[in-house]
Amino acid sequence: MLWSGWGDPAKARELPEQVRRLLRDFLGVRAPDTPAVALESVRLPPVALPEPLLGALAEVVGSAHVLTSHEARVRHTRGKSTPDLLRIRVGDGSDAPDAVVLPGSHEEVAELLRVCTAGRVAVVPFGGGTSVVGGLAAARSGFAGLIALDLGRLDRLRSVDMESLVATFEPGVRAPEAERLLAARGLTLGHFPQSFEYATLGGFAAARSSGQASAGYGRFDDMVVGLTVATPSGTLDLGRAPKSAAGPDLRQLVLGSEGAFGVITSLRLRVRRAPAERRYEGWRFGTFAEGSAAMRALAQEGPLPTVLRLSDETETMIGLAKPDALGSGGSGCLLIAGYEGTFAAERQAAASAVLERTGGEPLGAEPGQAWEHGRFSAPYLRDSLLAAGATVETLETAGFWANLPRLYDAVRLALAGALGSPLVMCHISHVYETGASLYFTVVTAQEGDPVAQWERAKAAASAAIVEAGGTITHHHGVGRDHRDAYAAELGPVGVGVLQAVKARLDPAGILNPGVLVPPDGTAPGA
Numbered sequence: 001m002l003w004s005g006w007g008d009p010a011k012a013r014e015l016p017e018q019v020r021r022l023l024r025d026f027l028g029v030r031a032p033d034t035p036a037v038a039l040e041s042v043r044l045p046p047v048a049l050p051e052p053l054l055g056a057l058a059e060v061v062g063s064a065h066v067l068t069s070h071e072a073r074v075r076h077t078r079g080k081s082t083p084d085l086l087r088i089r090v091g092d093g094s095d096a097p098d099a100v101v102l103p104g105s106h107e108e109v110a111e112l113l114r115v116c117t118a119g120r121v122a123v124v125p126f127g128g129g130t131s132v133v134g135g136l137a138a139a140r141s142g143f144a145g146l147i148a149l150d151l152g153r154l155d156r157l158r159s160v161d162m163e164s165l166v167a168t169f170e171p172g173v174r175a176p177e178a179e180r181l182l183a184a185r186g187l188t189l190g191h192f193p194q195s196f197e198y199a200t201l202g203g204f205a206a207a208r209s210s211g212q213a214s215a216g217y218g219r220f221d222d223m224v225v226g227l228t229v230a231t232p233s234g235t236l237d238l239g240r241a242p243k244s245a246a247g248p249d250l251r252q253l254v255l256g257s258e259g260a261f262g263v264i265t266s267l268r269l270r271v272r273r274a275p276a277e278r279r280y281e282g283w284r285f286g287t288f289a290e291g292s293a294a295m296r297a298l299a300q301e302g303p304l305p306t307v308l309r310l311s312d313e314t315e316t317m318i319g320l321a322k323p324d325a326l327g328s329g330g331s332g333c334l335l336i337a338g339y340e341g342t343f344a345a346e347r348q349a350a351a352s353a354v355l356e357r358t359g360g361e362p363l364g365a366e367p368g369q370a371w372e373h374g375r376f377s378a379p380y381l382r383d384s385l386l387a388a389g390a391t392v393e394t395l396e397t398a399g400f401w402a403n404l405p406r407l408y409d410a411v412r413l414a415l416a417g418a419l420g421s422p423l424v425m426c427h428i429s430h431v432y433e434t435g436a437s438l439y440f441t442v443v444t445a446q447e448g449d450p451v452a453q454w455e456r457a458k459a460a461a462s463a464a465i466v467e468a469g470g471t472i473t474h475h476h477g478v479g480r481d482h483r484d485a486y487a488a489e490l491g492p493v494g495v496g497v498l499q500a501v502k503a504r505l506d507p508a509g510i511l512n513p514g515v516l517v518p519p520d521g522t523a524p525g526a
């Protein structure tokens with residue numbers, strides 16, 4: 001993973017000349033004055049952890065697994081949001097951990113938490129490092145130091161129950177490796193977020209991730225049937241049946257807990273038989289509203305495709321290489337539908353009837369295959385855009401169908417108000433019977449302080465989401481960036497519950513301080 005950007009440097013994407021022209025002529029993008037710094041020039045605070053504490057950590061995991069090198073600290077600084085990349089590119093490593101610690105077992109994690117509680121050391125559980133909401137930028141004030149607890153050594157598939165179709169994984173397994181291990185047994189998880197190449201199973205559970213095939217395979221939290229969690233107060237072992245009426249389901253308390261309650265050290269996941277067939281195709285709708293109504297019909301009446309997404313007019317226009325790709329209309333919105341697994345052909349025929357009835361025009365397999373081919377490439381383009389002087393960032397929300405148009409308008413208006421004339425694209429990325437998520441991509445010319453510029457836009461968009469009745473996040477999670485809006489969604493009693501759970505599981509507050517849970521005494525209205 002590129003320390004200052006995304007992914008495998010060999011896959012870096014050059015911006016085509018027509019995109020450069022569009023950036024310059026329509027958005028006023030100019031090349032930045034200063035290129036990104038070199039890795040060795042990133043400014044890090046001195047290691048604050050005293051030697052005896054570093055020694056105590058090394059006693060637990062072995063000194064080879066406590067890293068304090070410049071490179072290891074830079075690589076564990078924050079996550080991969082655009083502000084994260086903008087900061088690290090100019091050499092700001094102020095949030096770097098003092099040390100990176102790599103445990104090799106549940107017992108070692110539990111013991112590390114004991115040592116850190118006793119020594120007042122803040123702990124940031126670190127999976128793939130792809131958080132885009134400040135989930136890895138914990139507050140360190142009041143602590144003797146801060147470590148990144150990298151789960152990369154916990155990378156095994158422990159067992160597969162072929163009868164129940166449940167696989168037990170360690171949390172540090174990256175998604176491609178999980179798919180490879182399952183494929184060898186004819187299985188799949190079916191979780192394909194755009195961060196697929198680097199994110200880990202533990203991170204998916206901790207941040208309630210949702211993949212591109214969520215219509216067919218469900219969100220990641222639908223896949224988790226059991227969890228083992230090391231907390232400073234002891235171990236939680238949850239999930240002895242797929243469903244249960246034995247009180248509130250504490251698995252739900254861990255899903256989305258973003259490392260603030262404990263460290264997930266094992267996950268039991270529902271898996272499926274790998275599909276023999278995959279069929280992807282494109283459809284054109286005249287307007288976003290018409291396409292959205294078609295998706296609602298599929299979500300409510302069925303059959304639901306495995307992949308279902310709809311780009312608005314702007315995203316469709318920017319995303320399509322060929323002007324005639326939308327068929328006779330030449331304009332409108334592109335819907336991608338994908339069918340995998342049993343009865344794929346039958347489901348495709350039945351869903352196609354619904355799409356035609358609701359005004360869709362079939363475009364054949366090509367747009368679907370093009371989408372499948374490029375489904376993980378957008379983050380590489382972001383690096384090239386940043387280097388060219390454009391800020392590109394995404395944000396997302398979800399709401400009930402009846403409220404979706406209001407949410408869509410409110411966010412676009414807020415972004416335009418904050419940024420002048422940005423390019424704002426949107427797609428419906430995940431659908432449910434009762435509603436859907438909206439995923440926005442924003443491109444704008446960088447100002448002198450692009451981080452402050454984006455923070456202004458993000459604050460405006462977040463306020464608009466709250467005001468329009470949406471949730472602050474559908475799948476990116478809360479981290480530090482969404483913490484206040486999340487608190488507003490929960491209300492004072494809800495925030496109090498969150499704080500009480502935190503106090504019970506992590507009494508010294510060492511786990512991801514400042515992430516997810518508002519500090520005590522700050523509950524709105526408290």
Ligand SMILES: Cc1cc2nc3c(=O)[nH]c(=O)nc-3n(C[C@H](O)[C@H](O)[C@H](O)COP(=O)(O)OP(=O)(O)OC[C@H]3O[C@@H](n4cnc5c(N)ncnc54)[C@H](O)[C@@H]3O)c2cc1C
Pocket residue numbers: 006079080081124125126127128129130131132135136151171192193194195198199200201202203204205206207208209210211212257258259260262263264265379475476477479512515
């Ligand atoms: C380019 C890009 C595209 C993305 N696309 C998607 C997408 O399509 N869908 C989606 O849902 N998300 C997406 N994300 C967001 C991100 O990938 C997800 O939030 C993912 O779940 C994070 O996994 P990770 O392993 O990288 O976790 P990290 O980023 O390392 O951690 C995320 C949070 O979980 C905590 N954590 C990590 N592991 C554990 C553990 N074992 N126990 C307890 N806490 C833990 C961390 O402390 C942190 O707060 C994208 C991000 C990027 C950069």
